Amino acid sequence: MSEFFAMGGYAAFLWPSYLITFVAIIANIVSARRAHAAARSEALRRLDRDSSEAQS
Amino acid sequence: MSMGTAAGSWQAARIVLQREWLLAVRRPAQVLQPLAFFAVVTAMFPLGYTPELAKLRAIAPGVLWVGALLASLLALEHLFREDASDGTLEQYVLSGQSLTWLLLAKTIAHWLLTGLPLTLMAPWLGVALGVPLTAAIGVMGALALGTWTLSLLGSIGAGLTLGVRRGGVLLSLLTLPLAVPVLVFGARATELAIVGDSPTGALYLLGSLAVLGLTLAPLAAAAAVRIGLE
Amino acid sequence: MGTNWAWFHRFGSPPHVYRLAGLLTPWFAWPAALSILAALYGGLVLAPPDYQQGEGFRILYVHAPSAWLSVMIYAVMATAAGIGLIWRMKVAHAAAASCAGIGAWFTVVSLVTGMLWGKPMWGTYWVWDPRLTAQLVLLFLYLGYIGLRSGIDDVGRADRASAVLALVGVVNIPIIRYSVEWWNSIHQAPSVMKMEKPSMPMEMLVPLLLMFLGFTLYFAAVMLVRLRAEILRRERSASWIREALR
Numbered sequence: 001m002s003e004f005f006a007m008g009g010y011a012a013f014l015w016p017s018y019l020i021t022f023v024a025i026i027a028n029i030v031s032a033r034r035a036h037a038a039a040r041s042e043a044l045r046r047l048d049r050d051s052s053e054a055q056s
Numbered sequence: 057m058s059m060g061t062a063a064g065s066w067q068a069a070r071i072v073l074q075r076e077w078l079l080a081v082r083r084p085a086q087v088l089q090p091l092a093f094f095a096v097v098t099a100m101f102p103l104g105y106t107p108e109l110a111k112l113r114a115i116a117p118g119v120l121w122v123g124a125l126l127a128s129l130l131a132l133e134h135l136f137r138e139d140a141s142d143g144t145l146e147q148y149v150l151s152g153q154s155l156t157w158l159l160l161a162k163t164i165a166h167w168l169l170t171g172l173p174l175t176l177m178a179p180w181l182g183v184a185l186g187v188p189l190t191a192a193i194g195v196m197g198a199l200a201l202g203t204w205t206l207s208l209l210g211s212i213g214a215g216l217t218l219g220v221r222r223g224g225v226l227l228s229l230l231t232l233p234l235a236v237p238v239l240v241f242g243a244r245a246t247e248l249a250i251v252g253d254s255p256t257g258a259l260y261l262l263g264s265l266a267v268l269g270l271t272l273a274p275l276a277a278a279a280a281v282r283i284g285l286e
Numbered sequence: 287m288g289t290n291w292a293w294f295h296r297f298g299s300p301p302h303v304y305r306l307a308g309l310l311t312p313w314f315a316w317p318a319a320l321s322i323l324a325a326l327y328g329g330l331v332l333a334p335p336d337y338q339q340g341e342g343f344r345i346l347y348v349h350a351p352s353a354w355l356s357v358m359i360y361a362v363m364a365t366a367a368g369i370g371l372i373w374r375m376k377v378a379h380a381a382a383a384s385c386a387g388i389g390a391w392f393t394v395v396s397l398v399t400g401m402l403w404g405k406p407m408w409g410t411y412w413v414w415d416p417r418l419t420a421q422l423v424l425l426f427l428y429l430g431y432i433g434l435r436s437g438i439d440d441v442g443r444a445d446r447a448s449a450v451l452a453l454v455g456v457v458n459i460p461i462i463r464y465s466v467e468w469w470n471s472i473h474q475a476p477s478v479m480k481m482e483k484p485s486m487p488m489e490m491l492v493p494l495l496l497m498f499l500g501f502t503l504y505f506a507a508v509m510l511v512r513l514r515a516e517i518l519r520r521e522r523s524a525s526w527i528r529e530a531l532r
Contacts, residue, residue, distance in 0.1 A: 004331075008341035013406050017399040021348040024395045025504065028388050032511040039518035043527050212454055216447045220437035229433055230451065233426040234458050237465035244472060261468075265461070276454050283446040 069161040076165035094127040109186030116185040117246040131170040132210035160274040171203030194249020201262040202242035208273035215280025301526040307510040314507035321500030328493030349399035351501040359389035364456035367449035379445035380516035390428035
């Protein structure tokens with residue numbers, strides 16, 4: 001097992017590479033979902049405001 | 057004065073060029089500052105590196121080209137900005153003349169007032185970097201073509217950044233990556249001229265960039281200006 | 287050509303695309319996850335070490351797909367931007383906007399993984415080889431695009447201006463690549479600096495192809511989520527929104 005992690009001595013380069021890739025993958029998923037959630041609540045807020053303005 | 061005819065086009069271009077010249081004469085500082093910048097930046101390199109001319113000659117192509125690039129970028133900020141704020145640009149759009157053509161005239165004027173003087177200055181600044189005057193023709197040929205393409209490329213960025221706050225920095229960020237081929241071919245041509253080899257191959261490549269820029273850039277700049285004026 | 291362009295113009299309808307994107311996302315996301323996990327296992331465990339680069343070559347499994355994404359995404363972005371500009375489709379502009387962040391991220395990943403691969407191979411973190419240099423310029427192009435978008439407040443203007451920029455960029459990219467390779471070949475570094483891809487037996491190649499597939503599917507999934515956000519941003523108070531968000 002530790003042989004696997006040592007990766008023939010390249011561990012210091014290999015694992016950070018995989019880590020940064022993983023970080024990028026996760027960051028983009030999180031960011032996209034957050035953006036969508038924010039856009040949704042903003043759109044609903046606008047709709048509510050517009051309809052209450054229309055009523056008044 | 058007829059608008060929209062072929063004869064009108066040449067007349068319109070002449071008017072644009074005359075206007076640019078008059079503005080330059082009235083505000084000479086604006087024209088001279090990029091040139092002074094070129095000189096100052098070039099002078100920084102020996103101070104930051106070494107006084108040995110042999111070593112400076114080795115980096116001279118890069119120094120001259122980067123200096124010319126940055127100086128051109130400074131000047132490009134003003135290509136459309138004042139005309140946009142005083143409404144002239146809108147007049148160009150509404151004039152019935154081809155906006156592409158008018159902007160090309162403006163860009164040519166810009167090159168005559170910036171790129172050409174930078175080109176003429178370069179051999180003398182090169183002397184400060186150990187570049188022999190025998191290389192002057194090659195250096196100037198390369199820079200003439202390169203600054204020409206740069207003015208065209210930069211007109212696109214200048215149009216796109218109209219009305220953007222701190223547009224000057226963004227303009228540089230947009231234009232510099234696009235200018236990489238110009239820099240690569242131009243610096244190589246300069247290097248060849250300095251060591252006394254023939255720069256023809258690199259100059260041909262620079263020339264093809266200049267032609268490509270001439271055909272495509274004004275179209276993109278016109279599109280950019282239209283969007284920027286909305 | 288008056289036949290059925292209706293399908294094309296339906297793609298111009300924001301509510302239609304919004305719904306479609308939502309439906310399609312899991313169909314890209316789950317296969318992407320499976321593909322990437324399978325590729326990880328294949329690349330890290332099953333594939334034998336390279337005879338020249340040892341275990342170090344495994345960085346290829348994240349470096350190459352990232353580089354592929356960075357270039358492919360720019361092409362998609364420019365295409366969407368062009369469609370938006372020519373056919374005046376807000377949805378297409380929204381699609382272009384959705385691509386930029388992902389593309390920039392993976393350009394950074396390809397640069398970092400390239401550097402981490404280079405250090406053990408040639409002893410230095412950075413070399414000005416044509417591929418790394420071109421990736422660096424690509425990153426600047428992405429940053430310029432993102433910077434232009436954020437510098438213009440009006441969404442419509444930002445869409446159109448950045449579309450022009452993306453199209454100019456995409457025309458320039460082959461020229462830039464050529465000039466960088468030309469530059470590199472003239473100042474020829476010792477051939478030891480060349481980024482050699484190891485010659486690939488099947489056990490090495492299949493995980494790599496799976497990674498490419500997985501990354502591409504992943505991009506589609508994430509981009510579709512972002513697209514929904516961007517569509518909502520552009521549809522001020524359109525009536526379809528309330529129904530769609532229920």
